[in-house]
Amino acid sequence: MKNPFEAMKQLKKLQEKMAKIEEELEQTLVEGTAGGGVVKIVMTAKEEVKEVKIDPEVVNKDEVDILEDLIAAALRDALTKAKEKSAEKMGSLTDGLPLPPGLF
Amino acid sequence: MKNPFEAMKQLKKLQEKMAKIEEELEQTLVEGTAGGGVVKIVMTAKEEVKEVKIDPEVVNKDEVDILEDLIAAALRDALTKAKEKSAEKMGSLTDGLPLPPGLF
Numbered sequence: 403m404k405n406p407f408e409a410m411k412q413l414k415k416l417q418e419k420m421a422k423i424e425e426e427l428e429q430t431l432v433e434g435t436a437g438g439g440v441v442k443i444v445m446t447a448k449e450e451v452k453e454v455k456i457d458p459e460v461v462n463k464d465e466v467d468i469l470e471d472l473i474a475a476a477l478r479d480a481l482t483k484a485k486e487k488s489a490e491k492m493g494s495l496t497d498g499l500p501l502p503p504g505l506f
Numbered sequence: 507m508k509n510p511f512e513a514m515k516q517l518k519k520l521q522e523k524m525a526k527i528e529e530e531l532e533q534t535l536v537e538g539t540a541g542g543g544v545v546k547i548v549m550t551a552k553e554e555v556k557e558v559k560i561d562p563e564v565v566n567k568d569e570v571d572i573l574e575d576l577i578a579a580a581l582r583d584a585l586t587k588a589k590e591k592s593a594e595k596m597g598s599l600t601d602g603l604p605l606p607p608g609l610f
Contacts, residue, residue, distance in 0.1 A: 443581070449553075449585055451578050451581050451582050451585070453574075453578065454574040454575075454577045454578045454581070455574060456570055456573060456574055456577075458567045458570050461565055461566065461567050461570050461573065462565065462567070463562045463565050463566070466560055466562050466565050469560060469565065470557075470558040470559065470560055471558075473558045473560075473577060474555050474557065474558045477547070477555050477558070477581065478555050481553055481555070
């Protein structure tokens with residue numbers, strides 16, 4: 403990269419690409435589940451929570467701890483999937499841009 | 507920044523600072539609540555789910571939709587707090603580093 407204008411052009415391209423990816427992530431839904439689907443949590447890949455679905459079968463005053471664990475597990479699953487999707491898309495961000503290794 | 511060695515030194519400093527902040531975020535807990543605390547979700551500022559707590563009072567087979575909404579609300583609250591904490595700490599990352607405006 404010989405001159406600063408070239409660097410600024412690359413930075414602008416990077417920011418435009420980033421904005422496009424952010425938009426795609428907002429439209430991408432992931433679903434975290436637990437207990438074979440008795441608890442489902444749907445969110446966007448930007449981690450905006452869309453829906454929580456619980457099978458009435460596991461809604462039981464005497465087994466609240468089991469319900470709590472199922473929800474925690476479904477939540478971990480949803481967040482993991484959202485982060486994987488985000489990392490996958492962000493990974494494509496620096497394709498083809500002459501950046502020093504390790505910057506991102 | 508006159509020479510590339512200076513740039514590499516700054517980059518190394520940035521990466522060390524980032525690693526320290528990541529560690530702090532892993533140790534920082536946030537709590538999302540809904541319904542005045544009948545549902546609580548505890549996670550780290552890195553969004554690692556630690557605990558889901560539900561008051562048995564709202565665990566009712568006939569009102570699963572209310573429980574679903576409470577959990578979704580507590581989850582949004584927890585994720586918002588985790589992201590705020592992360593943005594706050596990351597914001598301090600570039601303090602004192604001679605970086606072009608708008609890079610982060």
